[in-house]
Amino acid sequence: MLPSLIRPRRLSLLLAFGLPAMVACAKDKPGSDNVVIITWDAVNSRMFWGGDEGWNTIPEVEALFAESAVFPHTATTRGLTGPALASMLTGAYPRDHKVRLCNTVPDMVGLPELFDEHGFRTLGFSANQCQLMDVGIDERVCTSAREYEASSRRQRDADLETALLDELDRLGSRERMFLWLHLAEPHTPFEVVDGWYDVFHPDDYQGSLVAANSDMLYDIVLDGGPYSDEDRRHLEAVYASQIRETDGRVGRVLDKLRDLGRYDDAVVVLGFDHGEELYEHNDYFFHGCSPYNSVINVVYSFRAPGVTDQGSTHEGWVSTADVAPTVVELAGAFEWEGQPVGRSLADTMGTGQEQDVPVYFERGTETAGVIWRDHKYIVSGDTSFQDCQPFETLGGSYNTEPTELYDLRSDPDELDNLAGLGESQEAELHQQLCDWVLDSTWVSETTDPGNPLVTACLDGGR
Numbered sequence: 001m002l003p004s005l006i007r008p009r010r011l012s013l014l015l016a017f018g019l020p021a022m023v024a025c026a027k028d029k030p031g032s033d034n035v036v037i038i039t040w041d042a043v044n045s046r047m048f049w050g051g052d053e054g055w056n057t058i059p060e061v062e063a064l065f066a067e068s069a070v071f072p073h074t075a076t077t078r079g080l081t082g083p084a085l086a087s088m089l090t091g092a093y094p095r096d097h098k099v100r101l102c103n104t105v106p107d108m109v110g111l112p113e114l115f116d117e118h119g120f121r122t123l124g125f126s127a128n129q130c131q132l133m134d135v136g137i138d139e140r141v142c143t144s145a146r147e148y149e150a151s152s153r154r155q156r157d158a159d160l161e162t163a164l165l166d167e168l169d170r171l172g173s174r175e176r177m178f179l180w181l182h183l184a185e186p187h188t189p190f191e192v193v194d195g196w197y198d199v200f201h202p203d204d205y206q207g208s209l210v211a212a213n214s215d216m217l218y219d220i221v222l223d224g225g226p227y228s229d230e231d232r233r234h235l236e237a238v239y240a241s242q243i244r245e246t247d248g249r250v251g252r253v254l255d256k257l258r259d260l261g262r263y264d265d266a267v268v269v270l271g272f273d274h275g276e277e278l279y280e281h282n283d284y285f286f287h288g289c290s291p292y293n294s295v296i297n298v299v300y301s302f303r304a305p306g307v308t309d310q311g312s313t314h315e316g317w318v319s320t321a322d323v324a325p326t327v328v329e330l331a332g333a334f335e336w337e338g339q340p341v342g343r344s345l346a347d348t349m350g351t352g353q354e355q356d357v358p359v360y361f362e363r364g365t366e367t368a369g370v371i372w373r374d375h376k377y378i379v380s381g382d383t384s385f386q387d388c389q390p391f392e393t394l395g396g397s398y399n400t401e402p403t404e405l406y407d408l409r410s411d412p413d414e415l416d417n418l419a420g421l422g423e424s425q426e427a428e429l430h431q432q433l434c435d436w437v438l439d440s441t442w443v444s445e446t447t448d449p450g451n452p453l454v455t456a457c458l459d460g461g462r
Helices: 011-016 059-065 081-090 111-117 153-170 196-200 214-223 229-259 320-331 346-351 424-438 452-460
Strands: 024-026 034-040 069-075 121-126 139-142 177-183 267-272 297-303 334-336 359-363 367-372 375-380 403-407
Touching: 034 081, 034 229, 034 320, 059 229, 059 267, 059 297, 069 320, 069 359, 081 111, 081 320, 111 121, 111 177, 111 320, 121 153, 139 153, 153 177, 153 229, 177 229, 196 229, 267 320, 297 320, 320 334, 320 346, 367 424, 375 424, 375 452, 403 424, 424 452
Parallel strands: 034 177, 034 267, 121 139, 121 177
Antiparallel strands: 024 334, 069 297, 267 297, 359 367, 367 375, 375 403
16 A cells, blocks of 8 residues: 655745755746656666676666766765765755765755745655655655565565556646656665566576575675675676666656656656665675775766757766756756755756866765766775674674775776875875865764864865
8 A cells, every 4th residue: 555645845934944945046938847857776887787798787778868968977975875865856965965874854955845846746756765755745655664664675666666657647737747756676685586687697596695685795795705706697687687677667657758748848867876886895785885986986867858969978977966956957947046066967968068077975974085087086084984784783894995096097996096106196186075075064063073084184184
């Protein structure tokens, strides 16, 4: 049984209570009547493109990409769903919207409130982080609510798909629509999707790894193995089967929009909250511990007929904090003023000129990083990170270096740490990152002086 639909607070109430807001001004020229954002949870972008095997995991999404501007190097602001999606919705970094962990609400206005205030029917369908739909959504279904505790993530996604397709049928033909759909798979547990797994792994798997068994993956993470090449290929085939199933869900939603005449003028955005480590670094699966691009590098695409170049790919690095202002500009229904961080990517799409602007991310409050001009620099005030799965419950830590520098052109897998080796970019990137950390309150006025990252930046000089 689906949860009851909820009509939450409007933007005007947020403003009345003085919460930080970004002002949206109506435009004289009407924009798109249909704005659709589809996000997936925990997608490793390497496997999104089929991995080393070249598997065909996203035929439906590839068709969407052919009509879109694609940004394959988008840096998520944090490798956790709550903070990452809050950044996508508000156009801000976690230190600004105040969502550092999951299950909290951004301390500023986001896309649903803005579109709600400007007369759009706002729909939210999510398999995770229900609280992010508590403001500005006219109708919502969240399958991570208590009613669904016994359901698998696959079933939660299936229920979302059914509920959304039904709701689209009920939507008035003249109603303007803002839709946000967040799907759970391929998030753990890594469960075999019958039919698709056999396509990606036609040979019989002879090993003993059960990809859906988190305890077995914990043992590999905590004890360093065993994990053979055949185990890896098996797990990645399972993961690819989950991606392929979710690709089908996206295709069916887009087909429904076409059937209802809502697709031709629609702004359609597709992206991920964060990635997933699949044994690429530190014998690790999952995402919360990792500051590496298996988790930080996500993909976003933007379809806006008459505005974005069809089938264009933009290789420059951008941020998930850029998504919200881009959506507002592409939709064209109003202008968003006072945006604190994110930059609209519309000009990049129109001119092809990549932005020469650093993008930032964090891993908890003790680690921050910057990506600029194909180099990535990380500072960890605490190198023994424990506030992540599985270490937060089972002990041990995910260990990193105090500083890390990677040349992403020659070393895209981030295997060769150049920090401390005299690279000319290191001093500039350190200054750039620490200036960003120190230019406003990092955690709070009372805890900043004792924060290990703040201390590391102060000790290193600005």
